[in-house]
Amino acid sequence: MCTVSPIAGGLHEVMVQGKQTPAVLELLGSLGVPEKWIEVASVVGKKK
């Protein structure tokens, strides 16, 4: 499941359920975003 929700500053946040980091990176790469401009974080603990 994938949703878009607004966050502070008029920006939006895309949320996918599950750990979809590789899929997201692959998508952004296919859209032409260079790896240098993607910041990957994994806070898989007890946060939020």
Added chain:
Amino acid sequence: MLDIPSLSLISNPLKKFYDSTSALYTLAEVKSALLAYVAKHELVNRVEQQYLNVNSDVVFSAALYGSPKNAKEGVPPEFAKREDALSALCGRMQPWYRIAIGGDEPLTKKGSLRPITVAAKTRQGRKVCTFVTGFEQYHLSGDALAEALRVRCASSTSGT
């Protein structure tokens, strides 16, 4: 779609280095202007080649750290390594960026380009979610991303 973002800077105090204070310079151009000035005015420290004599040239010191009267954090340093001098100079310039999407003309915009953040976080106990933020600057729409991800992730084997 092809993004070619690059950092461009507008110079303010660089009147002595280049002719224009309202032109855009890439990081490489700023560095070569800095080194050219250093070479011309012989600002390399004779004892330690790694360091530049910042204090010995008023214009240089002002360009990097502001004029002495306006110094907010005490006295500007006497010596600086080339990297530090470059970052000090860039700090006094306005950040701009240039981005090209697909085959279109590159758009030049003011401000710094922030990277897209992809973060996997745990929500409500053990449910892991992946968040993508900061993609607007790259002319990507949230809806388009969500739609594309919906297709990709639906076929993956990650349950939830």
